Amino acid sequence: MPTVDISTEVAVIGAGSVGIAVAYYLARKHGCRNIVIIDPRDPMSLTSAQSGENYRNWWPHPVMTAFTDDSIALLEDIASETGNRINMTRRGYALITRRSQPDDLIEDLFRGYGSEAEQLVRFHTGAGSHSMYQPPASSAWEGAPGGIDVLQDKALIRQTFPAYADDVATILHVRRAGSISGQQLGQFMLEYIKANGGRLIRGDVTAIETGSPLTLRIATPEGHKTLSAEKVVNAAGPFLKDVADMVGENLGVSCVYQQKIAFEDREGIVPRDLPFTIDLDEQTLSWTDEEREILSEDPETARLTQMMQGGIHCRPDGAEDGKWIKLGWAFNHKPSDPHGPEPIDTQFPDIVLRGASRLQPGLATYIGKLPRGAHHYGGYYAMTEENWPLIGPMRTPGMFVAGALSGFGTMAACISGELCADWMVDKPKAPYAHMLAPSRYADSNIMAELKAQASRGHL
Numbered sequence: 001m002p003t004v005d006i007s008t009e010v011a012v013i014g015a016g017s018v019g020i021a022v023a024y025y026l027a028r029k030h031g032c033r034n035i036v037i038i039d040p041r042d043p044m045s046l047t048s049a050q051s052g053e054n055y056r057n058w059w060p061h062p063v064m065t066a067f068t069d070d071s072i073a074l075l076e077d078i079a080s081e082t083g084n085r086i087n088m089t090r091r092g093y094a095l096i097t098r099r100s101q102p103d104d105l106i107e108d109l110f111r112g113y114g115s116e117a118e119q120l121v122r123f124h125t126g127a128g129s130h131s132m133y134q135p136p137a138s139s140a141w142e143g144a145p146g147g148i149d150v151l152q153d154k155a156l157i158r159q160t161f162p163a164y165a166d167d168v169a170t171i172l173h174v175r176r177a178g179s180i181s182g183q184q185l186g187q188f189m190l191e192y193i194k195a196n197g198g199r200l201i202r203g204d205v206t207a208i209e210t211g212s213p214l215t216l217r218i219a220t221p222e223g224h225k226t227l228s229a230e231k232v233v234n235a236a237g238p239f240l241k242d243v244a245d246m247v248g249e250n251l252g253v254s255c256v257y258q259q260k261i262a263f264e265d266r267e268g269i270v271p272r273d274l275p276f277t278i279d280l281d282e283q284t285l286s287w288t289d290e291e292r293e294i295l296s297e298d299p300e301t302a303r304l305t306q307m308m309q310g311g312i313h314c315r316p317d318g319a320e321d322g323k324w325i326k327l328g329w330a331f332n333h334k335p336s337d338p339h340g341p342e343p344i345d346t347q348f349p350d351i352v353l354r355g356a357s358r359l360q361p362g363l364a365t366y367i368g369k370l371p372r373g374a375h376h377y378g379g380y381y382a383m384t385e386e387n388w389p390l391i392g393p394m395r396t397p398g399m400f401v402a403g404a405l406s407g408f409g410t411m412a413a414c415i416s417g418e419l420c421a422d423w424m425v426d427k428p429k430a431p432y433a434h435m436l437a438p439s440r441y442a443d444s445n446i447m448a449e450l451k452a453q454a455s456r457g458h459l
């Protein structure tokens, strides 16, 4: 038995949004004072620093709708308590299509909102029909309407969103959606944790010896240390698999790299009051014949000349009187090894601008000439095949996991933290707790349902 340098009740591996939230709810809700968070990096500096920081309660399955709804309620509590230190806004998500009868999308709405859908979904159809649609009056989250407005009246669409191209036929405006500052959220939680006895250790967990307590070997700048903990949380983001390997488990998580660009919209193409906008339609990007020929020659780039999936994101970023915008497109589906060099694609800015200019044609101005200071970055979506998270006990006694939060870990950090903390004190109250725990893989009914899903809620 190695000499133990530090003993604690709980050790959380990973100081990203999720690990910090687990520690926060253990301290805040369950009064746990003896918590150590371990990370070799600055808190919130890996995947959590790359987030677009958007949130929404739209999902094609009621479990994920309830999960994110609960997280948004916790975010609202923190916003109220802190005078909105987390900069919560609520202009909604505008999901755009050129299809006038997108029955599959409407079915997803009804499936996702379950028994409440009848009350929540409002249709605005027919030219000139009297409409009860309320465009977002401000960015304030308090008082913003809930539910979803389905706009199918072209005149209403034109009048409300003149920045979109004329061919938009339907907008699903999800109203319980907007943005927060994930960094401020993490900072607020860390302050609470530290004020209540918790602490951070800078170091890399390199091995775990099972038993009661569990023993962790940590490589710190001062040399190796040994820590014993009654309970350990694997919140290692893209490295969930490494930590699971240390106790001989496999969590079935892969890492898929996704990218964004942010730049100053000097031409003022994107209105500052635009909701977070997602163009859902597939498209073929426009290339010159010469460009098309060059791209087709390389199997890696040939796909850029073919039909591309929908899902291009665009939103104004920062203050309403500012100029920055963010664009993203999660079209990559190829898993990568997060230990290797980041697979950042130098063509991405050009690709996303071409795609986004179909909906907001003025953005084409920036193709090949992004303003100085533009930022191109990315991070890993750590995800399960079904795109549901893993929160709850692992098979190893005393080990828990909170991760695989894919592209929704900022919005779902609070509920993931609370749910994991509840599991750790053996009181998982949320009705969906078992569906999101690793034990779901042993439930053939749940897994059959998940396999049959037409959409995994990947936006």
Ligand SMILES: Cc1cc2nc3c(=O)[nH]c(=O)nc-3n(C[C@H](O)[C@H](O)[C@H](O)COP(=O)(O)OP(=O)(O)OC[C@H]3O[C@@H](n4cnc5c(N)ncnc54)[C@H](O)[C@@H]3O)c2cc1C
Residues within 6 Å of the ligand: 013, 014, 015, 016, 017, 018, 019, 038, 039, 040, 041, 042, 044, 045, 046, 047, 048, 049, 050, 051, 052, 053, 054, 055, 203, 204, 205, 206, 235, 236, 237, 238, 239, 242, 243, 258, 259, 260, 377, 378, 379, 380, 381, 402, 403, 404, 405, 406, 407, 408, 409, 410, 411, 412
């Ligand atoms: C481009 C992009 C855009 C996104 N946009 C959104 C969005 O708009 N809204 C949203 O809700 N979500 C979004 N996400 C997803 C969100 O950012 C992630 O789900 C979330 O940040 C994951 O947090 P995490 O704490 O699990 O992981 P991380 O933030 O990666 O934290 C994990 C931490 O664990 C540490 N660690 C790993 N291994 C060890 C070890 N052995 N010992 C000690 N420490 C270890 C790492 O150093 C790291 O700091 C986006 C993600 C990307 C990549």
